[in-house]
């Protein structure tokens with residue numbers, strides 16, 4: 115996720131772009147840049163670091179101009195650096211581009227351009243767009259007279275992936291071109307000025323009249339009007355929309371808090387995590403179920419040593435440790451590799467035993483957690499090869515690990531992790547299934563069935579979110595409970611751990627998770643009429659067992675909620691409430707079963723008057739021991 119903006123009008127563009135980028139900085143903050151058209155010449159300024167670094171640099175010079183584009187970056191391809199920051203320009207330096215999204219076929223396009231003597235300066239996927247526009251600008255029918263739009267339309271035919279793009283060119287001081295597919299882009303319509311941005315708040319200082327660009331629509335912004343086109347170049351006529359959000363709620367996309375926004379972003383985040391790795395190798399019809407898939411990680415190679423690794427060790431903290439717990443069940447279930455999961459802060463002090471053939475995994479949203487880094491460094495010193503799963507490109511973890519899988523969740527602002535967790539799970543499932551297949555432990559048919567199930571998870575997450583009012587109502591009745599216990603077995607136990615952490619960190623309710631079978635060994639002594647017990651029940655073979663556990667707690671006065679599959683009737687007679695999630699494979703359930711718990715924690719926090727985005731005593735990134 116990155117933020118892009120652009121302006122054409124009467125005002126000096128630099129302060130306008132910087133003002134918009136401040137509003138977009140939540141979308142990415144590892145670097146920022148602008149390009150301004152000044153007397154037919156493009157001036158590009160960019161800097162690694164927060165937007166303030168760029169602002170300080172710009173404070174020392176005057177850049178005049180009334181047309182420009184800007185970008186705030188959340189690195190995906192290429193580490194955060196001045197060079198990799200946007201805007202990117204073509205070889206002539208007369209075309210500048212900013213981009214939010216991922217160009218999946220950029221490697222092929224780069225080779226194609228290099229074969230035509232184009233020299234690349236950055237490691238980004240975006241740079242291919244600038245060079246391609248120049249290529250078609252110079253060579254498309256009609257040559258340069260074909261214009262910028264014709265060149266952009268040619269380029270769109272070649273791009274695969276997601277993008278919101280803005281383009282300016284020295285030869286066209288009267289226009290700015292913008293286009294989107296699968297990444298947001300909004301056109302703001304002002305008086306004598308028009309602008310674009312990835313999100314509404316960046317436009318509100320200028321206008322409330324907007325076009326929400328649809329996928330594959332192209333906008334040409336002039337000073338006095340805006341034209342919209344299809345990607346075939348046909349003109350589109352439609353009325354603008356009026357935005358009446360206040361600025362604060364607009365920053366959160368209309369949601370009351372970043373946490374709620376990020377919970378909702380999980381459906382898209384699943385798709386973003388999956389899309390570059392799930393390859394369609396055959397397609398007999400348009401339906402997901404008829405496709406044949408494989409998993410392919412462009413960023414890592416799973417050589418033969420992966421198939422023969424004797425053990426996987428995973429270390430992490432907090433929510434990431436819970437993802438590791440799901441990983442334990444997933445790797446053992448699909449690939450039959452023994453997995454040891456360790457809390458990173460424990461691992462570093464217990465004199466762990468290394469085996470050079472082990473796969474050592476570290477999981478961290480931020481890639482900066484002190485204990486996780488220390489555990490990784492210890493393992494590395496002992497000769498282990500490290501695979502990191504992280505959300506932040508250029509983080510310390512990503513730089514020091516041997517192999518990196520990015521979760522592509524986009525920036526997570528709320529302290530309580532939600533979309534980072536579920537995308538960590540998605541990466542784990544992809545790895546576990548691929549290893550299972552490499553070790554011939556998952557049959558070809560089962561492999562396809564699981565991959566089809568993964569491809570459906572994004573839509574199923576939307577369905578769970580569509581029923582959030584039920585959870586809100588439930589939370590409004592239960593938020594004052596003194597104790598909330600989550601219980602489950604196997605995958606459901608791992609989800610219980612994460613559910614209890616979510617609830618305690620933002621609602622400050624005393625909540626714990628138990629492996630349901632452990633209840634009788636002690637925890638049941640805590641159960642009374644002030645207790646809510648949430649049972650996660652998605653493992654069919656253990657339904658009878660968990661049903662008994664539910665009876666054990668309700669007969670001692672506890673209220674109960676069961677989270678289970680749609681169509682499961684067995685729990686209604688024994689629980690106070692049942693919340694159902696769409697059916698997927700039992701072994702993939704954590705991808706969906708955690709969402710009701712995230713919502714429950716969120717609504718309890720709100721009911722109790724807490725700020726879920728900034729819970730007391732907690733920090734987003736724990737960079738000290």
Ligand code: AGP
Pocket residue numbers: 431432433434477478479480481482483486529530531532619732733734735736
């Ligand atoms: C989760 O909601 C937390 N706030 C916290 O447990 C977090 O997961 C933990 O500190 C690890 O962070 P990391 O993923 O950035 O390493």
